[in-house]
Amino acid sequence: MSHTSPATYLVWSIISCVLFAFLVFHMWSFDRFKCLKWNNGPYSGAFKRVMTYSYLLSVPLIMTYAIGFTIIKYQQGFIEFKGAIIPKPAAMWPESARRAIFPLMLTFTVAWSMEMITHLEELCFWLFLVNSGSVQQNWFHSWYFRTWIFGSTLAIIYMPLLTILTRADPVKCEAYTFLAGSLGSLSLTLWFTPILWAFPAFLASLKSEGVDTATIVRLTKFHELNLIRIIFRFIFVVPFVVLGVDGVRPHSHINESMLWTDFLTMIAAFGCCISSAMTLVIFFPRSVEGEIAAKDARREQKRLQAGGRMAAPEHQRYSVVESQYEYPDDAGKASDPFSFPPGPAAPQAAYKEWDTIESGTRLPAMRPNRRRGGDLEMGGIDPVEPSRSDLSRNPSGKLNPLVHNFRSPIDLYNGEQPPTQRAFVRR
Template sequence: MSASYTSPSCYLMWALLSCTLFAFLIYHLYSFDRFKCLKWNDGPHSGAFKRVMTYSYFLTIPLFMVYAVGFSVIKYKEGYIALPSVGIVPAPYDTWSPTARSFHFPLMLCFAIAWSLEMVTHLQELCFWLFLVSADADRNHWFSSHYFKAWIMGSIFAILYMPIIAICTRENALKATCTFLAGSLGSLLLTILFMPILRKLPALLDNLRAEGADDGTIIRLTKFHELNTIRVTFRYLFTIPLLILGSSGLNPPQHVTGNTFWSDLCAFAAAIGCTASSGITLIIFFPRSVESEVSRQSARQRESESCQSKSPDLDLSSKQYVISTSSETVAMGKCVTITRPPPIRPNRLREEDVELGGIGTPPPHYGIPNVPSMQPNRKTGDEVELGGILSPASTTLNFSDVEPSGRSNNHTFVNSTIYSYTSPISCVLLHPSCVNMN
């Protein structure tokens, strides 16, 4: 897609879709955590890696929007021109005003930087999932893996080569198609490399079910598989049309770029693919939990209502109690809220893990080993039978061999980090043996 070939309506569509995507970005991040994820110190796990991934992705969409809106204004301002042997076509770069020409290189540089940052995001997710499905249980630290090192090297290359190509072709607007050719080749390669992961995920889900993974893990991975399948389809829709335009612009017989219909068709398809894939990436990197949001909102509402009531009585039917510590506290409008912790819901044991008819044992979620029971002293006739400590029954499950997430420790097929997966940029910061955070 070159500014010399495409029509003004093409850039107008790019501008509308990019602005819509930016509005969705603002809405989603506000609903996600009220923009707390954009803070420099976002919790105890906001290290350099998470900052780089968050800010690089947050800059990608605005840069795409600046590129599309800028060229849309230029193309409509320059309009069309009638060529004797061609007909009425969009005004070529040579006929632009000096002001419009001065904006060509900055806008192309914005597009190149945005595309390089997007490739950094896609490469990180590719390396992260290759790490999850390939790493052994004994080597399950993301930052010490060779996949993390490959992401660093690939990211440095992507950040450098795209702007360099835009700088080297700034003197000739017709050679700007090299930027689209280089970017589409890099993105298409990442998309193709992601296909084996999509093929492995169904078997991975079956393996997790066999190992007794909790429903939350299965649900998150199934949702990721469906979203990423759709996103990969749109990424093909984004990269292949730009690859056609980029390669056609370098050849002397410009069959595609010289034809307004095919040029606009490829550009329209690329705009739809870029917008849809970027929106799904936003959902995957910053996943919202509507259930958790409703629970937090209800808790805040109950707390505000209890504070307004200022009642010294305890409401035993509620999860919160309002206690007035003194008359002075009530006069100042203060209240103390004590929140009763939610009941612990143990994970269900599989029938093959424990035999029926055994004594009651604590579920594995508590992390309590099989504790021996105590027998009190008993009087049998004139004699007293002394009690003691009984060894645990052999039919009960040894909970020291069960990990906190409720799965047996005999798994050898997947990395344990996958059990705590919530997002490619947040879950990797947690220890692999962490429990489900949702």
């Protein structure tokens, strides 16, 4: 802040604004901002709310910090000092600009604390996922979760507190804030590298256990994203470690060179924003297939409304299931008024068995078409979630059930994915 040029914070402002624009676009494409609601479905517990809001709030806070100092630095400009042109020191700023230093630094430290909360949760979660077996199934009862709670509380306290205690000297405040934050983030990043090293062997063990290909592909994608993200996190924290260590020493060498301060701060900006963007993709993974299906459903609804035709009748909503069976020629009619729509006897028996099955081989759950307000939600087949009895009969029962149904590090419900609704639930 004191030694860098205005162009440095201009780079931070541009990249952080690009990150914020990507966040808005991704959230809109993900679920039309529904994940930002306080009560987003029956499984929006305190953990998911903390993780969602702590990460999403850190992005606009970083953007506020960067834009604020960009405005101040360009207003103050440069001065001549001992035959060299340097950015005007903070001690020579007018009173209005000096009063803005502490709020902006506090904004940055709060954002950095939230980043560390996010990184610590990912570290603890991936350690839990790799090391837990079928006996330890609940993330919220594990010591990994307790470690995250303790570390998050420490991060949200010590970073702002350090900035508050050193606010009298802006240069000292900046140096100690950068050093404390970068050392904390560097330690989390270093602890994450063993997971990246062990994850290929973990994927190989999943294949040997007979885990389905879709799960292997999904976890492989997350592993590659984490690998790239860790590289950019090193690019983010290492420059701040160098600047922080040099800043707390009696004689600064790197901070007195505008070339090195600008270079290190600019590459740190790229590392911070790119790693944050990849965290967004990992926390809120988009399903392009589901998005295309939703668009097709809305387009079909508009076409039906424009043509003056009603939606498909009730007995046609189960054509997906009926097409999977062969009908005998002497098929009869169903007599139960609460059974499925009239049709051949063979499908009717299959429907009842599908709906009431509680043990044995688990069949996929069918979802009928439903009208949601002005939209038409298309039905389909829910993926089969392995029960405990299934896992005990299957070699993959040695693994945590969370492995089979993993979607996101924050989309958890008592250590597992939300249970699948029963098939053919009628409105």
